[in-house]
Amino acid sequence: MAVLVRIPTPLRTLTKGSAEIQAKGETVDSLIGDLERQYPGLKDRLLDESGELRRFINIYVNQEDIRFLQAKKTALKDGDEVSIVPAIAGG
Amino acid sequence: MENRNGLRCRECGRQFPAAPIHVCEFCFGPLEVDYRYDALKGVVTRASIEAGPPSMWRYKELLPIDGDVAVGHHVGFTPLIRAKNLADELGCREIWVKNDSVCHPTWSFKDRVVAVAVTKAREFGFDTLACASTGNLANSVAAHAAEGQLKSYIFIPADLEQGKVIATLVYNPTLVAVHGTYDEVNRLCSEIADKYRWAFVNVNFRPYYSEGSKSYGYEIVEQLGWKTPAHIVVPCAGGSLITKIWKAIKELKLLGLIDEKSSAKMYAAQALGCGPIVTMIKNDTDVLVPVRPSTIAKSLAIGNPADGYYAYKAAKESGGSGEHATDEEIVEGMLLLARTEGIFTETAGGVTVAAAKKLIERGVIPRDESIVICITGNGLKTPDSLQDRLEAHVKIKPSLSAFDRALADLKSQTS
Secondary structure: OEEEEEOOHHHOOOOOOOOEEEEEOOEHHHHHHHHHHHOOOHHHHHEOOOOOEOOOEEEEEOOEEHHHOOHHHOEOOOOOEEEEEEOOOOO | OOOEEEEEEOOOOOEEOOOOOOEOOOOOOEEEEEEOHHHHEOOEOHHHHHOOOOOHHHHHHHOOOOOOOOOOOOOOOOOEEEOHHHHHHHOOOEEEEEEHHHOOOOOEOHHHHHHHHHHHHHHOOOOEEEEEOOOHHHHHHHHHHHHHOOEEEEEEEOOOOHHHHHHHHOOOOEEEEEOOOHHHHHHHHHHHHHHOOOEEOOOOOHHHHHHHHHHHHHHHHHHOOOOOOOEEEEEOOOOHHHHHHHHHHHHHHHOOOOOOOOOOEEEEEEEOOEOHHHHHHHHOOOOOOOOOOOOOOHHHOOOOOOOHHHHHHHHHHHOOOEEEEOHHHHHHHHHHHHHHHOOOEOHHHHHHHHHHHHHHHOOOOOOOOEEEEEEOEEHHHOHHHHOOOOOOOOOOOOOHHHHHHHHHHHHHHHO
């Protein structure tokens, strides 16, 4: 499945400055695998040593937090938009 | 500047220069201002603080400001009130209310964080401020932008209380109402912050902004005569305030301003309809499960709190805990504080009073120890929440006989 992935500033050093990239994956998990193939090093920035999503990263599929979906197993379809967003404060 | 080294990742410890950045490039951990406490020790003293202005700026040396304060010169140093009537009602020996519902100029503790963020934005040469807000932050950013003559873009959930919308618009910012929850507004703002070069107080200015909350904690301790209370009950939305009060206490110990054995148990107060931090504490897990908010306490309606993990750690590390309040209990909490102490707080304050009451009644907080309840916002901003509960007791024509009859009726009803 071909999807658009939005890359936050802290990761753009790895994507040669690109804010949006095209990637493929049946699920969020396999998408992260494709991101790693295209931009080596990206996976380590997203996942911790045990392979879990890092505590301060949120991933959204079409604006929905994947923790409200099936987390890393969330299925993707052609044209989906995936955002990688660092946790931010507020109130 | 010689008192600080720049920024440091709270998770992996990597160092970064002092810049408008908020996330560690390596592990995504939040960046924090890195103070040189060894250089501050002995320089910042009780006497030097007490000689300062009656505002949060008496702690300026402990805030990340390089030059002069740009806006909000009168923010903070709000009353710490001995709440004797409330203590009597709850059967407690000693309750204090730290009352930021009268913080100058926009009646919430957010003035503390915004004054720091806007001063910092000026230092970094920004001409435009922005924020995502559940209301109080919106009021404060818009007001301080006006004072500093900066442009501002304020993003809020479209269903925010009318009082908070008006109290933002009056300062003439660009107000953007987003059809979505606060968490959705926040995600959008994260992407906007990446694209536009604005000083987003709660995004790229978060390391500086959040430090302003420490002043709330310093004030509690100073106003108690440089002593910590046994218990502090704090409302939680993003989880930053409880984290920073706890940090303030630790800093005062590091600087030798209070006894090194001093401590206070920290308690998180949240609405049942949006209480992911209290849920972490109750389930004893450091993994935050986000929720979709459903509560009248809209200023606390953050389902995915960025500092949830640290708020949980502050409660655990200090030996405290947390409690949820239902919407009904929130209203009762607002009415209780008003009836006993003459303080009208917003729904968030109702959450805090209700949570404190439950913690006391459950025996978690002992009745014979000192308790501080953190009131952080003003009730006049959210009158809608009480509309169904309050009405004029007596309606009469302007004649003495009409009043006599009404008074007699009232007395017969209450006898």
